[in-house]
Amino acid sequence: MMKELSIYIHIPFCEQKCNYCAFASFCANEKQKEEYIDLLCKEIKTRKTKRPVKTIYIGGGTPSVLTETQIERIVVTLFENFDVYEDAEFTVEANPNSITENFLQKLKELRVNRLSVGVQSLKDKSLQKIGRLHDKNMAIEKIKLARKYFNNVSADLIVGLENENGKDLCRYAEKLLSLGVKHISCYLLEIYENTKLYQMIKNKEYCPLNEGQLIGAFNKLSNYLQDKGMERYEISNFAFEEYESKHNLNYWQRDEYLGFGLSAHSFLDGIRSCNASNFEDYKLGKTEIEKLTTKQQVEEIIMLGLRCKLGVNLSELKKLNYEIEKNDYFQDYIKQGIIKLKNDRLFLNPVFYHLSNTIISNLMP
Amino acid sequence: MKDLNLIRNFCIIAHIDHGKSTLADRLIEMTGTVSKRDMQNQILDSMELEREKGITIKLAPTRLIYEFEGKEYTLNLIDTPGHVDFTYEVSRSLAACEGAILLVDASQGVEAQTLANTYLALDNNLETIPVINKIDLPSARVEEVKKEIEEVIGFDAENCPCISAKEGLNIDQVLKAVIKDIPAPVGDESKPLKCLIFDSHYDNFKGAICLVRVFDGTVKAGDKVLMMQTGKVFEVTEVGIFVPNTKEVKELSAGDVGYIAASIKTIADVKVGDTITSAVLPIEKPLAGYKEVQPVVFCGIFPVDGAKYNELKDSLEKLKLNDASLQFTPEVSSALGYGFRCGFLGLLHLEIITERLEREFNLDIITTAPSVSYNVYKTNGDMLEISNPSNLPSAVEIDRIEEPIVKVNVFTPPEYVGTIMELCQDKRGIYTDMQYLDKKRVELKYTLPLGEIIYDFFDSLKSRTKGYASFDYEFAGFEPADLVRVDLMLNGEKCDALSLIVHKDKAYNRGRDLAERLKKIIPRQLFEVPIQACIGNKIIARETISAMRKDVLAKCYGGDISRKRKLLEKQKEGKKKMRKIGSVEIPSEAFMSILKLDDDK
Structure with missing residues (x-):
């Protein structure tokens, strides 16, 4: 049997860039969108393989800004060129303001079975300040609508927004769960220099939570979600049983994937590659390629494994000649209860998730 | 036959920054020793560090040829290091000369090392020519400095050369003075060999090289020579001179300055101040003034x-x-x-x-923090020389500790006398004397423990006097003192590399100060880290580094694993500058920086 693959497709368009966003996304007219989809379809055809596909993820940007015809073209091209499992997890990202009944209908027809909605917050003032185009009521209405078509709906929340404490976040979570959301991604607000939010903070027009408040709020939300029966299966992801994102798990378990579109990443045969992040270079088919050294492989296994509930398989490290037990920090961390060893797997104590960078980097070779 | 009357051996002595190396450059340039093309500022300071710090560390002699009144003179210039750490080396260089140029900055006037070096020159019976430098500066006060030289040092400075080494002004007057005022060497080529080693270099091909002044006799390749202090005998492989690069010559004879190579494997066999004589016909007594150099x-x-x-x-x-x-x-x-x-x-x-x-x-x-060497007398009668605080025996085993004491001369404008006295008192100094050299200059004498000098004395002096005061010190033996060891504990574990020996009266303040500094310099860790300073088991100060708050990459965007990995790799790379002590990570500069003076103090 041939090895399975995951596929990521990047839609770099947004109706409006969010104030905190530093990713490859921009506003585009219809002509530009058509042109991009042409290129995308061409890339999909060129990189055709016979390997079966187990998950598909169309992300962005905002895939829901595409018309039904446009998204159909992409998905059809994909199905024509790849062998996708009948029960493959197929996620599309959407923003509340661009979700329409027709769009959902179309996704359903195209075998999409999971919708990831960018809720971010359920406070109108907050949403407005970070440049989102929806308000609380719209988010709720659209999730209700999405739930008519999809059982598996995920929502994103941002922790760290101005004046949003742990209590607020728990309230949002409560609402989302009552709407039947099965998966919640909780991201810490990160401020990148080239964003509008960075300028706003500099000009004292915006005041995000400080580090202490941020971690406090996150932990409160995390505890709440776990009390409600969700599992924290990765540092920032929570899901009910059976509703973990298989696509994301694929990344974290270092299984292989192809990424199509602007700045999309691929991992195949031990090589990580990344498409160009500007239009001109992408047109020319430019990619950055990185062949992983043994050391880098070890680093990835530790970094990704410790971020997940699944932990790190030590025999996998041994195969790569890394004896993590001999790391300077290992014994201390075990003694201090920072990491735990069980059945040849290493786990990061969730109490220390918020300090994971230090711990992980220290355990790396 | 060589005419000794056409040779002058001299050196330049000065306080740091008074322009010694610049003058040397001008002399070399004027005598055409180095062509303009090869001229690089401060020729004799060949180490990168020397040029940067503007100080001479390694001595470098050079031979200058100068025509005066129709005769060609050979002038051997021996450059000297201008820092108190190297006083002995300076004294041996001076011993190789008949005269010295005493260079004084026209705006700074006489400083601590001006005087200290002058005394060294007088000790060696050198004819000393005062020269006033930097007369081109707007702040130059030539007449006053002349008076200072006369009053403080007691030299006639009325007609002394006034120059600007930087601008190349009146350099010829210096050369003329060297020829007219400095006596020619006296020596006898026919007597047995008598040479002074005033410095040494190591050469990968030739071995350790002796820089010498020949007083009597001759030396050439093939001669068997005896080092009188070490008693070792070597066969000379090469002799030569400095122009300023080395140039092999047939022989060196009485009056000459040059080098001797003899396949000497280690520089430890070439002791500065030692006397080289013929192994066949040795002289009876070595030259006076030799000292075994001891680290302090x-x-x-x-x-x-x-x-x-x-x-x-x-x-x-x-x-x-x-x-x-x-x-x-x-x-x-x-x-x-x-x-x-x-x-x-x-x-x-x-x-x-x-x-x-x-x-x-x-x-x-x-x-780690610098320390001096203490004489520790144990109750069982043993005496230990302790330069590493962690080797100090426990208090019950110690009868008494003696610390090295130095005599310090501080030169300062009068307005800073008060603050300097305060500083010296604070450093456990004992006042011995104060003299007004003139209206603008006071000389203060103190005896101080050397251990206090190496703990920020220099920085404190400079900052208290806006850089106007200068100081110089010499050893004055050992004296008993009430000393204790202060230990630092990080997260309950003693860190031996941070231990210090300090006077009992200061232990509390130093301990507190140290704990505060460490708190500032040690980054937050995964856990709260207590820092404690203690004497024995008694805790005298405590600070706490609170735990790190947030260090996580929460958003794992798409399949971009590389970016994340690189961030963590970078974080790991940063750790290489850290040292793990128990479970606490300390930046490597912490060990030294505990001695640096705080800006806000």
């Missing part, structure tokens, strides 16, 4: 990366090839692992060596 400041040097111990060892050995005064012995610290306890002539010497290790040998090193 000690510190531990450890590689940041423990695996680089051997590299550090090789590098120290290479430095030692050219620097007999550098001492090092292996040391094991529970906190820092394997390294070396090193001895230096002074703080500047220490600084030079550590900087060279980092720059020339590309090593990341950790330097």
